[in-house]
Amino acid sequence: MDLAKDHSGTPLTVSGLSARYGKRVVLTDVNLHVDEGEIVTVLGHNGAGKTSLLQSIMGMMRDRSGVVRSFGHDISRRSYYRNVAAGISMTPAESPVFRPLSVVTNLRLGAYSTSPPDLDDRLNEIFKIFPRLRERRDQLAGTLSGGEQRMLAIGMAIVNRPRLMLLDEPSIGLAPATAAMIMTEIARLCSTTGVSILLVDQNVRSALRLSSRVYYLRMGKIILEESAKAARARDHYWDLF
Amino acid sequence: MGGSYIADLANQITFLVALAVSLNLLLGFAGQMSMATAAFYGLGAYTCAIMTAQGMTLTGAAVIGPGWPFLGGLASAIVVSFVGGLVVAAPAARRVRGDYLILLTLAFHFLFVTIASSWVGLTGGPNGIVVPPIGFFGYEINTTDQAFWFLLAWAAFVSLVCWWIGRSPFGRLLRGIREDEIAIQALGKRTIAPKSLAFAMTAAMAGATGAISAAYMQFVAPTTYSLDLAILVAACVALGGPGNILGSVVAAIVIGALRPILENVPSLSSDSAVPWQTVIYGSILVAGMVFRPRGLLPEGLIAMRRFPREAISAVPRVVQATLLKTVGERDQPALAKSSVPSPMIASPIVRVRNLSKSFGGLQAVKDVSFDLHPGEIVALIGPNGAGKSTIFNLMTGAIRPDQGEVTLHGQSLAGADPCAVARSGMARYFQHVRILPGLSALNNVAIGVPRQAGENLAMTFLAPMRVARGEAEVRAEALRQLENVGIAPHANRTAQDLAFGQQKLVAFARLLATGAQVLLLDEPTSGVDPQAADQIIALVRTLAQSGKSICIVEHSLHVVSELADRILFMNAGAIMAEGTVEAITTRPDLVDLYFGT
Amino acid sequence: MNQLLQLIAFGIVQGATYALLAASFWLIYATTRTFHLAHSVTYAVAGYAAFVISVQLGLSLWLGAFASVISAAAVGCAIDAILYRPMRARGASVLSIFLASLGVAAAGAAALQLIFGPLVKQVPGFPNATLYLGSVTVTRLQVLTAFCAAATIFLVFLFITRTRTGNAITAVRTNPTMAMAVGIPVERISVLVFGIGSAMAGLAAFFETISFVAYPTMGLQPVMFGVIGVFLGGIGSIRGAALGGFVLGFLLVFSGLFLSQNLGVILVFAVLLVVVVFRPEGLLRSPSGA
Numbered sequence A: 001m002d003l004a005k006d007h008s009g010t011p012l013t014v015s016g017l018s019a020r021y022g023k024r025v026v027l028t029d030v031n032l033h034v035d036e037g038e039i040v041t042v043l044g045h046n047g048a049g050k051t052s053l054l055q056s057i058m059g060m061m062r063d064r065s066g067v068v069r070s071f072g073h074d075i076s077r078r079s080y081y082r083n084v085a086a087g088i089s090m091t092p093a094e095s096p097v098f099r100p101l102s103v104v105t106n107l108r109l110g111a112y113s114t115s116p117p118d119l120d121d122r123l124n125e126i127f128k129i130f131p132r133l134r135e136r137r138d139q140l141a142g143t144l145s146g147g148e149q150r151m152l153a154i155g156m157a158i159v160n161r162p163r164l165m166l167l168d169e170p171s172i173g174l175a176p177a178t179a180a181m182i183m184t185e186i187a188r189l190c191s192t193t194g195v196s197i198l199l200v201d202q203n204v205r206s207a208l209r210l211s212s213r214v215y216y217l218r219m220g221k222i223i224l225e226e227s228a229k230a231a232r233a234r235d236h237y238w239d240l241f
Numbered sequence B: 001m002g003g004s005y006i007a008d009l010a011n012q013i014t015f016l017v018a019l020a021v022s023l024n025l026l027l028g029f030a031g032q033m034s035m036a037t038a039a040f041y042g043l044g045a046y047t048c049a050i051m052t053a054q055g056m057t058l059t060g061a062a063v064i065g066p067g068w069p070f071l072g073g074l075a076s077a078i079v080v081s082f083v084g085g086l087v088v089a090a091p092a093a094r095r096v097r098g099d100y101l102i103l104l105t106l107a108f109h110f111l112f113v114t115i116a117s118s119w120v121g122l123t124g125g126p127n128g129i130v131v132p133p134i135g136f137f138g139y140e141i142n143t144t145d146q147a148f149w150f151l152l153a154w155a156a157f158v159s160l161v162c163w164w165i166g167r168s169p170f171g172r173l174l175r176g177i178r179e180d181e182i183a184i185q186a187l188g189k190r191t192i193a194p195k196s197l198a199f200a201m202t203a204a205m206a207g208a209t210g211a212i213s214a215a216y217m218q219f220v221a222p223t224t225y226s227l228d229l230a231i232l233v234a235a236c237v238a239l240g241g242p243g244n245i246l247g248s249v250v251a252a253i254v255i256g257a258l259r260p261i262l263e264n265v266p267s268l269s270s271d272s273a274v275p276w277q278t279v280i281y282g283s284i285l286v287a288g289m290v291f292r293p294r295g296l297l298p299e300g301l302i303a304m305r306r307f308p309r310e311a312i313s314a315v316p317r318v319v320q321a322t323l324l325k326t327v328g329e330r331d332q333p334a335l336a337k338s339s340v341p342s343p344m345i346a347s348p349i350v351r352v353r354n355l356s357k358s359f360g361g362l363q364a365v366k367d368v369s370f371d372l373h374p375g376e377i378v379a380l381i382g383p384n385g386a387g388k389s390t391i392f393n394l395m396t397g398a399i400r401p402d403q404g405e406v407t408l409h410g411q412s413l414a415g416a417d418p419c420a421v422a423r424s425g426m427a428r429y430f431q432h433v434r435i436l437p438g439l440s441a442l443n444n445v446a447i448g449v450p451r452q453a454g455e456n457l458a459m460t461f462l463a464p465m466r467v468a469r470g471e472a473e474v475r476a477e478a479l480r481q482l483e484n485v486g487i488a489p490h491a492n493r494t495a496q497d498l499a500f501g502q503q504k505l506v507a508f509a510r511l512l513a514t515g516a517q518v519l520l521l522d523e524p525t526s527g528v529d530p531q532a533a534d535q536i537i538a539l540v541r542t543l544a545q546s547g548k549s550i551c552i553v554e555h556s557l558h559v560v561s562e563l564a565d566r567i568l569f570m571n572a573g574a575i576m577a578e579g580t581v582e583a584i585t586t587r588p589d590l591v592d593l594y595f596g597t
Numbered sequence C: 001m002n003q004l005l006q007l008i009a010f011g012i013v014q015g016a017t018y019a020l021l022a023a024s025f026w027l028i029y030a031t032t033r034t035f036h037l038a039h040s041v042t043y044a045v046a047g048y049a050a051f052v053i054s055v056q057l058g059l060s061l062w063l064g065a066f067a068s069v070i071s072a073a074a075v076g077c078a079i080d081a082i083l084y085r086p087m088r089a090r091g092a093s094v095l096s097i098f099l100a101s102l103g104v105a106a107a108g109a110a111a112l113q114l115i116f117g118p119l120v121k122q123v124p125g126f127p128n129a130t131l132y133l134g135s136v137t138v139t140r141l142q143v144l145t146a147f148c149a150a151a152t153i154f155l156v157f158l159f160i161t162r163t164r165t166g167n168a169i170t171a172v173r174t175n176p177t178m179a180m181a182v183g184i185p186v187e188r189i190s191v192l193v194f195g196i197g198s199a200m201a202g203l204a205a206f207f208e209t210i211s212f213v214a215y216p217t218m219g220l221q222p223v224m225f226g227v228i229g230v231f232l233g234g235i236g237s238i239r240g241a242a243l244g245g246f247v248l249g250f251l252l253v254f255s256g257l258f259l260s261q262n263l264g265v266i267l268v269f270a271v272l273l274v275v276v277v278f279r280p281e282g283l284l285r286s287p288s289g290a
Helices: A050-058 A080-085 A103-110 A119-129 A131-135 A146-158 A176-193 A204-210 A228-232 B005-029 B037-052 B070-093 B099-118 B144-167 B169-186 B192-217 B227-240 B245-263 B270-291 B299-305 B320-331 B388-396 B418-424 B441-446 B457-462 B464-485 B500-513 B530-545 B557-563 B581-585 B588-595 C002-032 C039-056 C061-089 C094-116 C140-162 C164-174 C176-181 C186-211 C220-233 C238-258 C261-278
Strands: A012-021 A024-034 A039-044 A064-070 A088-091 A164-168 A196-201 A213-218 A221-227 B350-359 B362-372 B377-381 B403-408 B426-429 B518-522 B549-553 B566-571 B574-579 C130-133 C136-139
Touching (some): A012 A050, A024 A039, A024 A050, A039 A176, A050 A064, A050 A088, A050 A164, A050 A196, A080 A088, A080 C176, A088 A146, A119 A146, A131 A146, A146 A164, A176 A196, A176 A204, A196 A204, A204 A228, A213 A228, B005 B037, B005 B144, B005 B169, B005 B227, B037 B070, B037 B099, B037 B192, B070 B099, B070 B192, B099 C220, B099 C261, B144 B457, B169 B418, B169 B441, B227 B245, B245 B270, B270 C061, B350 B388, B362 B388, B362 B549, B362 B574, B377 B388, B377 B530, B377 B557, B388 B418, B388 B426, B388 B518, B441 B464, B441 B500, B464 B500, B500 B530, B530 B549, B530 B557, B566 B581, B574 B588, B581 B588, C002 C039, C002 C061, C002 C140, C002 C164, C002 C186, C002 C238, C039 C094, C039 C186, C061 C094, C061 C186, C130 C140, C140 C164, C140 C238, C164 C186, C176 C186
Parallel strands (some): A039 A213, A164 A196, B377 B549, B377 B566, B518 B549
Antiparallel strands (some): A213 A221, B350 B362
């Protein structure tokens, strides 16, 4: 089981998190943690509560109880915009961009809560990572392909130079090659900038390739935690879903 | 008009009562907001005035109307208001969003006020029209005291009619529409007609009241029919409790009495009584909506009294034999009933052939074909985005396929919407349940029962005995289904007070009540604790054994392994494989597909 | 011919005013999904603010205009922050919020009547003059009204499409979940759009007050026109809403020439029915959402 590492400045510690949508219980007593520079994956079937987990951590869900700590602060009751300003980014699974706005406007909006003075430099950095976005900088985000939208979504997350990234199914709906490219990029981000990442995905194998640890979420409860190495060694995961 | 002042005050209040109870039918029961209360009130008043006025108008011209007696004017008012109500409501009734009705009724109010003020030739303009007094069969009402008894009878009559409609199966249908219109459609009940009809009834009652008030005051003028009046009536409904006719009566009396009370407060000038009344009821309305949106006397209290406790005894939990007997007997086709299902012997009930659908450039469903047999549980599994929910949407007619077709009992479902599909015998269970929170569990299930005579408004009035008998059968059936799923003791609790697992069982009971042979279950065990999940798994298994044809979309492989006879593995919109649980889970290529590479 | 040009001139003036009203309602409705009928109280308060400043206190009309706009913004923000926001936080239904809005609309107008009395209030002092543009006669005030209305709509359009905050408003309007995910404080944006939308209505109210009079229920009809304009022109963009308002104003003025005024209203209603049935998003469909 996890130890509550309250004072060490761990990027993320979740203890006893429970959440509901109205009457529907979506999370029950979830415990997990992400260490500095780690990529941790939460695997689970749809409806297991993965999106609710990320939204609860972010402060986007009303009905929740339990303790969430990040970098030494108790963020259990902190609002989502303060979390973003403090260096936590969140990338939703569906519609992760603002479709009626241009690519460059989307990226600038990513920095809305922090308004960094070197925003233009940061945009250039992002364009270096994703040159296709530079080509399409004035295009409306809704006209981009699926893969390009995901790239943009990640760009919007990193423009704030976050210390902790919450990624909800970053490769969903993408062709295998594009999905692989996105995942590679995420891994590279972690290794070059040291950002800690909590990743939630359906594509078990590719998520495991970049992670160091994995949690299995089923019907709102964490049923198992193991190292990614152990998880990769499994033949199948039918009994964990 | 001569007579006592008190009688006149009381008479004015009776008009408010009649308007409030008729608006309650629309706003309280059907949950539809109309800003046109004052407009229909005025429409009826002016229609009566125009049809009954005699002699000369105030501007000196001859009246244009036929000079009918009062009853003719009243009848005209009712007809005109009813038709006007249909014209205004029907276009908005096709949309579920209530904003369009607010828009159209606002515009209608504006239309009415403009015509009443400007079309001098027809309506006398700002000066109005003189109206002959109320009179029928030679008897004329000339004093306020005489009028009181007649007007009291009218208010009581309208209240009774609204109460009667409210507690009828039609009223229950309206309440269902209020709670969740899409869920009602998915049960096979059409909603455009009931909504339009409720609106037209409200308009007709308001119009009739308008005619009576015009003849009482012997005068009509545009300023009476203001938006403030519409808001006042809405306040009476909101405060008295939506769906609570008695509450509307009480609220109307209380709020209506404010003005005369205020007028008699010595420190207030005479023309500030009305604005003070408005400030008071406006503030009460705001406070009421903030703190007690269900009204001061919520309908739950009234509803509870209708179901005597003795009729519902504590029933033991679901017994498989009972379920087999009651469910199976009613709609079992002529097949051998055995406890070991042999689904492959029976011919398929549902045939899905070459279904394809793309959204934009994305192919969501690609050439999908499969069959569903009675007594069989088929599971659709696959990674996210594989197209499973889209298949359900295509099967129930929520979206149209680009290619391919679905047949049920040999009939093609092409072009049918979810309502028609449900009527044909294929019903869907939603992942988010879509319970009707403001109705009791029993009523939730009762709404699912198809072909209820009582849901036809005309029948409610023309054949009350038949409707009552039918309703008794419907209630008995609803209770039976609640027993089948094991929550009969909670039958008369309001659905929103139940735990989520219990709500899911109520939704199952409701689905069973439709009598549908084919059940499409969207993640039936999501969101509940393991015990409730097991209860649901047992229930689904029993349903299949009784001959239902069941297709489930599930992400929990644990649940799938407990339930499925056959699995359809989907990926990227197409069916990759079909087989038993063991066959699928031992194939390495499918493992790769599901869990990624 | 002269008459036609004259009517066109009136149509432009009226259309511009209704366009402003529609745009003001649109901003609030599209971003917060609130059917804010209490907008009528905002309007009326602005009219009386001009009266208080420019007549009762005898200050200049410029200050009166300022007072109108500021008081409107204050009232709009207050209604959102004190009434709508707590109700939203509590999970109140859309219908309850609408009924509460009605309560405010009724009580607000009545309160104004109690404070200022039922008689209409004039705010004179505008150096009006008649202008002769070719064969068309207009007053300086009409030209100013139309110009200010158009300029305001244009400025707000620029604000929404060119500034960071304006983009945030579009973000909240089109994808509230994602807006939260990038840290845009949705509730603060909500108060902001109430402020801007109300200020726009306040400006319209100022012009009505100095052109005609202020009276307690003066807000009802303008808001009604604003609502009709929005649904007529398009709920997807400010351009659509403004277009709808403009078309509405034009229609109403023109019906006075070719048809009697009554039939013009019927025509508007009929057009509305057709739009609701066949094209509920309005006449102007906007893929870009601005």
